[in-house]
Amino acid sequence: xxxxxxxxxxxxxxxxxxxxxxxxxxxxxxxxxxxxxxxxxxxxxxxxxxxxxxxxxxxxxxxxxxxxxxxxxxxxxxxxxxxxxxxxxxxxxxxxxxxxxxxxxxxxxxxxxxxxxxxxxxxxxxxxxxxxxxxxxxxxxxxxxxxxxxxxxxxxxxxxxxxxxxxxxxxxxxxxxxxxxxxxxxxxxxxxxxxxxxxxxxxxxxxxxxxxxxxxxxxxxxxxxxxxxxxxxxxxxx
Amino acid sequence: xxxxxxxxxxxxxxxxxxxxxxxxxxxxxxxxxxxxxxxxxxxxxxxxxxxxxxxxxxxxxxxxxxxxxxxxxxxxxxxxxxxxxxxxxxxxxxxxxxxxxxxxxxxxxxxxxxxxxxxxxxxxxxxxxxxxxxxxxxxxxxxxxxxxxxxxxxxxxxxxxxxxxxxxxxxxxxxxxxxxxxxxxxxxxxxxxxxxxxxxxxxxxxxxxxxxxxxxxxxxxxxxxxxxxxxxxxxxxx
Numbered sequence: 356x357x358x359x360x361x362x363x364x365x366x367x368x369x370x371x372x373x374x375x376x377x378x379x380x381x382x383x384x385x386x387x388x389x390x391x392x393x394x395x396x397x398x399x400x401x402x403x404x405x406x407x408x409x410x411x412x413x414x415x416x417x418x419x420x421x422x423x424x425x426x427x428x429x430x431x432x433x434x435x436x437x438x439x440x441x442x443x444x445x446x447x448x449x450x451x452x453x454x455x456x457x458x459x460x461x462x463x464x465x466x467x468x469x470x471x472x473x474x475x476x477x478x479x480x481x482x483x484x485x486x487x488x489x490x491x492x493x494x495x496x497x498x499x500x501x502x503x504x505x506x507x508x509x510x511x512x513x514x515x516x517x518x519x520x521x522x523x524x525x526x527x528x529x530x531x532x533x534x535x536x537x538x539x540x541x542x543x544x545x546x547x548x549x550x551x552x553x554x555x556x557x558x559x560x561x562x563x564x565x566x567x568x569x570x571x572x573x574x575x576x577x578x579x580x581x582x583x584x585x586x587x588x589x590x591x592x593x
Numbered sequence: 594x595x596x597x598x599x600x601x602x603x604x605x606x607x608x609x610x611x612x613x614x615x616x617x618x619x620x621x622x623x624x625x626x627x628x629x630x631x632x633x634x635x636x637x638x639x640x641x642x643x644x645x646x647x648x649x650x651x652x653x654x655x656x657x658x659x660x661x662x663x664x665x666x667x668x669x670x671x672x673x674x675x676x677x678x679x680x681x682x683x684x685x686x687x688x689x690x691x692x693x694x695x696x697x698x699x700x701x702x703x704x705x706x707x708x709x710x711x712x713x714x715x716x717x718x719x720x721x722x723x724x725x726x727x728x729x730x731x732x733x734x735x736x737x738x739x740x741x742x743x744x745x746x747x748x749x750x751x752x753x754x755x756x757x758x759x760x761x762x763x764x765x766x767x768x769x770x771x772x773x774x775x776x777x778x779x780x781x782x783x784x785x786x787x788x789x790x791x792x793x794x795x796x797x798x799x800x801x802x803x804x805x806x807x808x809x810x811x812x813x814x815x816x817x818x819x820x821x822x823x824x825x826x827x828x829x830x831x
Contacts, residue, residue, distance in 0.1 A: 433810070450688055457817045459810050494811035530830045532770045571827035572671070572697050573732035579695045586824035589809035592768045 363391040363399040364495045365411075366488050370403040376414060376423045384420035387413065398425070404491060404499025406430050430497050435541050436588045437462040437519075439511045441548025442471040443577035451578040452483040456490035456500040458585040463487075464514075465505040470550035473505040480504065508556055512545075512563045519543045521565040523557070524580040528567030533591035544584035549577050601629040601637040602733045603649075604726050608641040614652060614661045622658035625651065636663070642729060642737025644668050668735050673779045674826045675700040675757075677749045679786025680709040681815035689816040690721040694728035694738040696823040701725075702752075703743040708788030711743040718742065746794055750783075750801040757781045759803040761795070762822050764812040766805030771829035782822035787815050 363386065371377050379387060387393045399411045399422065406429050415421040438460050443451060455463050463483075465473040480502055487500045506514070515521070519541040531537065545565055552560070561567075570583040601624065609615050617625060625631045637649045637660065644667050653659040676698050681689060693701050701721075703711040718740055725738045744752070753759070757779040769775065783803055790798065799805075808821040 454817055454820070457809070457811065457813055458821065493814060496811045530828065532772070532828070532830065534770070569828075570824065571695070573695065573734045575695055576731060579692050582692070582820060583696065583824040583827065586808065586821035587828045589821065590768065590770070590807075590825045592770065 361495075362397070363387045363393055364492055365399060365401040366404055366492055366499070367401050367409075368403060370401060370407050370409055370427065371424050373409075373424045373427050376421060379420040379422060387420050388416050400495075402491070402497045402499075404488075404497070406432055406497050408497055432461075432498055433593065434538060434591070435461040436585065437464060437515075437541070437543045438581055438585060439464045439466050439508075439543060439545045440581045441466055441468045441508075441546060441552070441577055442473045442476075443581075444549040447576070447578040448473075448476070448479065449482070449486060451581055452500075452502065453486045453490050454582045455585050456487040456496075457494050458582070458589045459494075459496065459498070460500050460585050461498065462501040462503055464503045464511055466508045466511040466545075467505055468508050468548045468556055469553045471548035476505045508552075509559065512559060515543055515563070516541065521545065521560075521563065522568040522584065523560050523565040524570055524575070524584050525567040526569065526574040528569040530569050531566075533587055538588070538591055542588055544581065544588065546577055546581045546584065599733075600635070601625045601631055602730055603637060603639040604642055604730055604737070605639050605647075606641060608639060608645050608647055608665065609662050611647075611662045611665050614659060617658040617660060625658050626654050638733075640729070640735045640737075642726075642735070644670060644735050646735055670699075670736055671831065672776060672829075673699040674823065675702060675753075675779070675781045676819055676823060677702045677704050677746075677781060677783045678819045679704055679706045679746075679784060679790070679815055680711045680714075681819075682787040685814070685816040686714070686717065687720070687724060689819055690738075690740065691724045691728050692820045693823050694725040694734075695732050696820070696827045697732075697734065697736070698738050698823050699736065700739040700741055702741045702749055704746045704749040704783075705743055706746050706786045706788075706794055707791045709786035714743045746790075747797065750797060753781055753801070754779065759783065759798075759801065760806040760822065761798050761803040762808055762813070762818040763805040764807065766807040768807050769804075771825055776826070776829055780826055782819070782826065784815055784819045784822065 395416045401409045409427040410425045411422040412425050483502045520539045521543045524546045633654045639647045647665040648663045649660040650663050703714050721740045729737050758777045759781045762784045
C-alpha cells in the first residue's frame with residue numbers, strides 16, 4: 356500500500372487518554388512530519404501494542420509535533436500463538452524475529468538446547484524488541500510481540516499454561532491443517548535448534564503434549580521451520 | 594540433525610551414470626573430506642537437482658576426492674508450486690530466495706510492477722542460484738529451484754500454463770486452507786511488490802484467474818507474504 360494512502364501509524368508504549376495533548380518523541384515526530392509528510396489538522400493512528408487503537412489529531416507539525424488523542428478503543432486479540440525456538444545458525448535470528456512479529460506471534464521464547472544455545476541473545480534482545488516494534492508499525496498491528504529472555508528447554512516447557520495446544524516442527528511429523536478445533540485460544544510451536552533436538556529433549560517435548568507436525572516435504576532450517584509454523588498458524592481460518 | 598548422522602549430500606548438475614568413477618570438484622571435495630570428514634569406502638549421496646538421487650562410494654579421499662556412482666534412481670516430484678513475486682524493499686530478496694528454495698518451490702519468477710521493479714535482479718541472479726543450491730543441499734532436496742529472469746507482470750501472467758491453480762496474496766483476501774482439490778498439480782502464488790499492486794495490475798491478475806488469499810491477520814511485507822504463501826502450500830497434505 357502506498358505510504359500516502361493511509362495515515363501514519365505510531366507505537367506509543369503509554370498511550371495518553373482521549374482528550375490529552377502530548378508532544379511526540381523526536382523519532383515519531385520525524386516519521387510523521389518527514390516520512391509521512393503529514394500536516395497539522397490531519398489524523399494519525401497509534402497503538403500501545405496491547406490492543407488499543409487510538410486516533411490522533413495533529414495539532415502542530417513543526418520543529419516539534421503535537422497531537423491530541425481523539426478517540427481510543429481496545430481490540431480483542433483473538434487466537435494467540437507462541438514460538439519456542441532453539442538457536443538458529445549464525446545471524447539468522449534477526450529476520451526470524453521480524454517475520455514472527457509480522458505474522459502476529461504473541462511471544463517469541465528462545466530456548467537453550469543441548470546442541471545449540473542462544474549465547475548472544477542477551478545482548479541482542481534490545482535489538483529484537485526494536486525489530487518487533489518496526490514490524491508492528493509496518494503491519495499496523497495492535498499487539499506487540501513479546502521477546503522473552505532465553506531459558507532452558509525444560510523451563511520453557513514448564514512455563515506453558517495448561518490449556519495450550521502444542522506442536523513440534525519435525526521432518527518426520529504428521530501433516531495437519533490448522534483448524535479451529537485443533538488450534539484453540541493459545542497455540543505453541545516448538546522448533547529445535549540448528550543440529551536438532553536430542554532424543555531426550557524430544558521425549559521431554561512429547562511428554563509435555565507436543566505433537567510432531569510436518570511443515571514441508573524437506574527438512575527446514577531452524578528459522579525457516581519457525582516462520583513456516585507461524586505461517587501455518589496465521590493462515591488458519593478465524 | 595547432526596552432520597555426522599547422515600552421509601554427505603552433493604549437488605552435481607550432471608550426474609555420471611551408475612558404474613562411473615569421477616573426481617569431485619575442489620569445492621565438493623573439500624566439503625566431503627573436511628566438513629563431513631568422510632573417508633574412503635564410505636558412501637555419499639548426490640542429486641542432479643532434477644529428481645535423481647544417487648548413492649556414491651568414495652574411492653579416494655586425499656588431495657583429490659574420487660567417487661563411484663553405485664546406484665541412481667529418479668524420484669517423482671509430486672505437486673509443484675511457482676512464486677511470482679514483485680520486488681521487496683532493500684536487500685530482502687536473498688533470504689526470500691533461500692526460504693522459497695527450502696520450502697520446495699519449483700520456480701521463483703521475479704515480476705516487475707508499476708510501483709517497484711527488480712532493477713538489481715540481473716546482477717543478483719547468479720548469487721540467487723548459488724543460494725538455491727545451498728538450500729537444496731541443506732534440505733537434501735532432489736529438485737533445484739529455478740531462479741528465473743525478471744519479466745513484466747503481464748508477461749509473467751501470460752507465461753503460466755492453463756491448468757495452474759492461482760492465488761493472490763492479499764490482506765483483504767479470503768482465508769482458505771490448502772487442500773488437494775484446490776491445489777492440483779501446479780499452484781502459483783502471486784505477491785505484489787513493496788508498495789503493492791496497482792488497481793490495473795490487480796484486475797489483470799483477477800482476470801487471469803488469481804483468487805485473493807489472506808495469509809495472516811495483518812498485512813505482510815512482500816517477502817514475508819511470499820514465504821507465508823510457500824509455507825501455506827508446503828504444509829498441504831499430499
